[in-house]
Structure formats: structure tokens, C-alpha cells
Amino acid sequence: MKIGVFIPIGSRGWLISTTAPKTMPSYDLNRTVVQRAEFYGLDFALSMVKLRGYDGPSEYWVHNLESFTLMAGIAAVTRRIQLFASVAVLTMPPALVARMAMTIDSIAPGRFGVNIVTGWQPKEYQQMGLWPGEAHFERRYDYVSEYVRIMRELWTSGRSDFKGDFFQMDDCVLSPRPSAPILIVGAGQSDRGMRFVAEYGDFNFVGAPGLNDTTGASGVVARVRSAVARTGREVGALLLLMIIAAETDEAAFAKWERYKEGTDIVALQWQAAQAGADSNAQEGSTASNLARVIKDPQPTGILKLIGSYQSIARMLDEIAEIPDLKGVMLTFDDFIVGMEQFGEQIQPRMKSRAKAAG
Numbered sequence: 001m002k003i004g005v006f007i008p009i010g011s012r013g014w015l016i017s018t019t020a021p022k023t024m025p026s027y028d029l030n031r032t033v034v035q036r037a038e039f040y041g042l043d044f045a046l047s048m049v050k051l052r053g054y055d056g057p058s059e060y061w062v063h064n065l066e067s068f069t070l071m072a073g074i075a076a077v078t079r080r081i082q083l084f085a086s087v088a089v090l091t092m093p094p095a096l097v098a099r100m101a102m103t104i105d106s107i108a109p110g111r112f113g114v115n116i117v118t119g120w121q122p123k124e125y126q127q128m129g130l131w132p133g134e135a136h137f138e139r140r141y142d143y144v145s146e147y148v149r150i151m152r153e154l155w156t157s158g159r160s161d162f163k164g165d166f167f168q169m170d171d172c173v174l175s176p177r178p179s180a181p182i183l184i185v186g187a188g189q190s191d192r193g194m195r196f197v198a199e200y201g202d203f204n205f206v207g208a209p210g211l212n213d214t215t216g217a218s219g220v221v222a223r224v225r226s227a228v229a230r231t232g233r234e235v236g237a238l239l240l241l242m243i244i245a246a247e248t249d250e251a252a253f254a255k256w257e258r259y260k261e262g263t264d265i266v267a268l269q270w271q272a273a274q275a276g277a278d279s280n281a282q283e284g285s286t287a288s289n290l291a292r293v294i295k296d297p298q299p300t301g302i303l304k305l306i307g308s309y310q311s312i313a314r315m316l317d318e319i320a321e322i323p324d325l326k327g328v329m330l331t332f333d334d335f336i337v338g339m340e341q342f343g344e345q346i347q348p349r350m351k352s353r354a355k356a357a358g
Contacts, residue, residue, distance in 0.1 A: 001320040001352045002327025004044035004082075005037045005339070006240065009070060010053065010061035014242060014331045016271075017299035018058045019262025021334045025065050027073055033335050034074050037081060040343030041353075044082035046185075046205075046329060047071055049117055051088060051124040056267030068100050075108035083108060084185060086115040089147050090130050095160070095172050098151040105178040113183030113202070114151070116144050118193075121274045141188075141196040142166070148184055148200045155182055185238075189220075194227040198235050205329060207240045208303050211319070217303065218322050225324045236326030239319065241303040244333045245341045249307045255333065256306050259299045268297050302331060309341065313349035320352035 006014070007030045013023040023029075034045045047070055053062030071085040085104070087097050097114065104112045118140040125131035136143070146164040153160040154174035162169045186197040187205040197204040204224050210216035217239050224237040244259075246252040305315045319328060332338025347353050 001325070002043040002238065003353065004042055004046060004238070004327065004329045005033060006329045006331045007033050007045050007047050008335050009047045009065045009067060010050050011063040012058055012060045013333070013335060014302055015259055015299045015333060016054070016058055016060045016264045016267045017259045017262040018264060020259045020299060023335065025063055027065070027070065029335070030065070030070060031074055031077060033339055034078060034081065036339045036343065038078050040339070040347060042081060043327065044084060045074070046084040046115060047086060049086035049088045051091070052121070052127060054267040055270040056264040058262070058264035058267055060264060060267045068104070071112070072104050072107060075104050075112065078108065080111075082111050082113065084113045084115050084183070086117050088117050088119060088124070089144055090119055090125050090132070091128070094147045094150040094167065095154060095169070095174070098154040098174055101151070101182050102155065102174065102176065102178050105180070105182065106176070110180035113185060115185045115187070116148065116201070118144055123274060141192050145196060145200060151182070191227070194224055198224070198227040198231045198233065201235055203236050203238050203326065205238050205240055207301070209301065210303065217319065221322050221325050237324060238326055239303070239328045240331070241305055241328055242300060242331045242333065243312055243338055243342065243346070244304060244306045245309055245312050245338065245346060247308060249311055252306045252308060256304070259333065263297050263299050265297055309345035310349055313346050316346070316350055317352050
């Protein structure tokens with residue numbers, strides 16, 4: 001089972017709470033997290049793109065770094081780990097992103113990939129005059145399909161004359177070309193999003209509220225498998241989750257209760273309003289999931305593994321048994337402490353990571 005880390009490029013990490021670790025983003029913090037992940041044998045690190053944070057006292061994602069420049073810096077100080085930067089496709093044309101990716105590949109040959117972000121939060125783009133309107137919700141996966149086709153043409157042949165509904169290339173060129181294929185990942189949760197990743201991606205990052213029911217991890221991975229089966233391609237599902245660990249189950253759950261006490265309701269209301277802008281969002285999509293969180297306010301909607309080191313190792317081994325799951329992407333309540341806990345205490349107890357732990 002592959003294991004990666006979703007690095008803290010935005011303030012508060014992934015806990016919408018005033019009592020959670022403050023986690024102010026910086027290059028030093030993210031470099032340290034990725035270097036320790038590499039030291040402990042993790043397989044990849046991914047940085048998100050977020051262009052505007054939430055209202056509310058927790059300042060959730062109010063402070064953010066930029067994904068590609070951050071990963072270029074991290075590429076120069078790592079040697080093995082796979083790196084993914086995220087692109088908000090409404091902000092940059094595909095030919096430019098293809099060149100940026102090629103440049104980072106020259107820093108870290110064969111270790112770079114691109115995460116495609118279609119955009120669910122209108123305010124991020126409205127503030128810059130880049131929001132195309134509600135019609136984008138309906139056609140965003142058609143848009144990114146053209147986007148990825150252009151990048152792949154440039155990476156593989158160095159030239160694109162693609163003509164589509166959204167982009168028209170005119171003898172567009174790219175040289176030098178990458179040293180190895182640039183992996184494409186997405187986070188398709190709706191049927192249409194999963195079809196896009198199945199057709200054009202290499203990995204699909206998915207989330208789930210639980211583990212075993214039809215809406216949980218097993219069911220979501222099965223939906224990815226079904227979408228991929230129609231394409232005949234190799235596309236792996238990677239599950240997003242949060243680890244809140246301590247020496248005992250009681251101590252770990254005490255931390256979670258403390259974070260819940262500081263749940264930022266204002267931020268959750270803002271998130272729900274933004275996610276609700278897509279009036280046609282399919283049940284199970286990212287937008288519908290985020291809009292629904294306000295009905296049961298918690299500091300995070302991410303699948304949580306809470307407990308002792310042994311308990312979390314056992315839960316991760318159970319997750320590793322989900323059919324067709326290729327791996328997990330980890331977040332932590334406290335990234336420096338959490339990475340050390342994972343590397344020193346949790347991974348060595350995992351049967352599914354015996355080789356990496358050794």
C-alpha cells in the first residue's frame with residue numbers, strides 16, 4: 001500500500017477549529033514534513049492549491065502558499081519521494097502549466113506530477129475576475145479533459161495543434177520535454193469526476209466519512225473501480241484520511257474532543273454557502289459533501305483514525321485490505337509531531353508496511 005502526505009500549505013491544516021494547532025504555512029514547515037516523510041519511506045507528497053480562505057475566527061486556509069513554487073523548492077532538497085503540485089485550471093493556461101511541470105521535472109527527474117483542480121469555490125476566482133459563471137459547474141470536466149490532453153501532447157511530442165470547445169492551440173511548442181511521464185491525479189467524487197480521472201488520470205484521491213458502508217471508503221473505491229473498468233486504463237484510488245494519535249486511545253480521543261470544542265461554525269457556514277453554489281451538484285460529489293457538513297458540525301469531514309499507535313496501525317492494515325485501493329494520503333492534527341509518530345511508532349507496527357518500516 002502506497003502512503004503519502006497531504007502537506008500543510010494552508011493555515012490550520014485540515015482542522016476547522018480554534019483549539020487545533022495553528023499550523024501557519026511556511027516553506028520551512030513543508031520542507032521538513034516532506035523530508036521526514038522521505039526519511040520514513042513514504043511514497044509521495046501532495047500540496048493543494050487554495051486561493052482564498054474561509055470566514056471565521058480560526059482563519060482556516062486564510063494564509064496559503066503557492067503550490068508549484070513550493071514544490072519546486074522541495075524538489076531541490078529531496079531525492080526519492082514523488083511530488084505533486086496542484087493547479088487551479090481557471091488561473092493558468094495548460095501550455096504554461098506543462099512548461100512549469102517540465103521545469104520541475106528537470107529538478108527532480110521522474111518524480112513530479114500534477115493534481116488537477118476544477119474549482120468548487122466561486123469566491124476564489126471571483127476575487128480575480130476569473131469565475132466563468134455557474135455554467136462552469138456543468139462543463140468543468142469537459143474543460144479539464146481538453147486541458148490535460150494539451151499538456152500530454154506537449155509532454156510527449158513537444159507540439160500541440162489541439163482544437164476544442166475551450167482551447168485552440170496554434171503550433172504550440174514545448175522543449176525540452178520531461179525525462180519521464182508526468183503523472184496526472186484528480187479528486188473526482190461525482191460520477192462525472194470519476195469518469196474524468198478514469199479517462200485521463202493516473203490516480204484518483206477520494207474521501208469518505210467512514211470505512212465499510214456503501215458511502216464509506218470501500219464503497220467509494222468500488223465506484224472508482226467501476227469507472228476505471230470502462231476505460232481499460234490503470235488508475236489507482238488513494239484514500240484521504242487524518243491521523244490523531246497518542247500513546248493511548250483515551251489520550252488520542254481527548255485531543256479530538258478538544259478540537260471539537262473549538263469547531264469554527266462561521267467557517268463551516270461559509271464553506272457550505274460556497275459549496276452550495278453548485279445547485280446541480282450530484283450526491284457524493286465534493287460540493288455536496290462540503291455543503292452537508294454544516295448539518296453535523298465537526299472540525300473536519302476527512303475520515304479520521306483516532307487512537308493509540310497500535311490501534312491506528314491496525315486500522316491502516318484493515319484499510320490496506322480494501323480491494324483495489326492503491327494507498328492512502330495522510331494528514332495530521334499536528335504535522336511535525338504526527339509525522340514522527342507515524343514514522344517511529346505507527347508504521348513499524350503495520351504489517352502492510354513491513355518493508356518500508358524496515
